[in-house]
Amino acid sequence: MKWVKLLAIVPFIGFLGGALWANKVTPFVLGLPFFTFWCSLWVVLSSVIMLIVYMFDPDNKEGDIK
């Protein structure tokens, strides 16, 4: 399951690509300008993605190295 780490690339695409295709003020989503909404969404998604990476990353299966 080493490849699960590749998921970490997704937020980079989300944030950096977002500057290209989500850079607009309208439509408003949840009262936020679209670009603000987009960036906030990706902050939350980044956290979720890192949770998935953490769960499936074999490095975390081993006991704590003290």
Add this chain to the structure above:
Amino acid sequence: MNAAIFIILGSIILSFYLVIKAKKGKDMDLEQWTVGGRGFGTIFMFLLTAGEAFTITTFLGSSGQTYNNGGAALFIMCYGTLAYIISYFILPKIWRYAKENKLVSQSDFFVSKYKSPYLGVLTAIVGVISMIPYLIVQLNGLGIIVYQASYGLISPTLAMWIGTIVITIYVLISGIRGSAWTSVVKDFLLLFIVVFLGVYFPIHYYGGFGEMFQAIQTAKPGFLGLSETGQSPSWFITTVLISALGFYMWPHLFGATYSAENEKVFRKNAMIMPLYQLVLLFIFFIGAAAILQIPDLKGEETDLILLSLSTQTFDPWIVGLIGAAGIFAALVPGSMLLMTTSTLVAKNIYKVLKPQTSEKQISNLAKYLVPIIGAVSLFLSLQGGKTIIALIVMGYSFVTQLFPALLFSLMKNNFITKQGAFAGIAVGMITVTYITLTNTTVGKLFPFLPQSIKDFNVGIIALALNVIVLLVISLVTRNLSVQSKVVENKGVS
């Protein structure tokens, strides 16, 4: 006397209590002092990282930036999140190596990996000249916030004096433990204040978030997105990327990671830390609320919008709480910066020049340096001036130059030589200095390029030159050393 002053003074006393509590029963040798005996768990590390990263510059500066630049101000939230994702992969390796080799500073890492004390001196110099402006900005911010929150009763100069003395005493008493314990109070107080203000202002002044953003869009169409030129999408992309790489290269953030108790701490924090970045969204709301409420502010005044809007809206006791949150937001990073600077000077510069100095003497020297560096920073911050802002921008670019050499050193077969690393960092530094002093942009250097490339963050040039020199010098010195080994071998046989 008003309620605000009592709350501000109370918060300073509280921070002293925490610092003394933190020290209890610990013998403060250099390892305890700088990295807390490497015993911090996930929650403590989370609070410390949040405490360090979320400074008074974020508190005052980000709201001002939203006011000035609109949507572009979101870049801080974005690069912070990406920096934590990068941290998942590099910090466990850094921590493990640091623990095995008993390292206490960032420069130690370079010394040990590249087996070159002089690379340590160079990286320590990079660190010191980047961190002192950062410390100065914290002190200035502290002066502003105390002056405003005390309704002018405590002058900025007096506030900066008190701030410096407090930071100095508290670094001396308990080192990183004091900073970590203060972070606990600071993070919660700041979270509460920022979320409260970020929700209250839009509702109070506009009737809701949607209404507020609609009003801004009507008054200034497109302001809440990125602009066509200048802070355009390509500026945003390059700035977010470079800042994300540079984030953990700040010596005080890098060094603080040594204090974790195990490497899982970082992987856990990489999923929690991004959520803390949402605090910046509320600061964005505060800045946005000010756009139409206190229009026409210019230059340095925009750093005051959070406080101006607060004093015109709330009773003194709430303003006092905001002031207290601001004080903590300066004290935690301030103390870490002061401690890290002293350690770098003592251990990675002085010790190399005078190798016969004992560990005990270095440990003492680091502590003697605390009040001296504090005094120098206080003196420089009382001079004030806009040059400091330029210096901190330069500092961020400086520390980013350490990233390539660091990244290569984490690889299993690092082919970068110490000469390559040294030359790469040096060239990067010179380029950053030249670019900053001459106010160069990519557009000025290459006027024939399309606008989207002209808007690239200029830091990318320094980083590119750094990597090229790093690779070329490494290949050359590697070949030379291979040749000389061949010659030696022939000589022997």
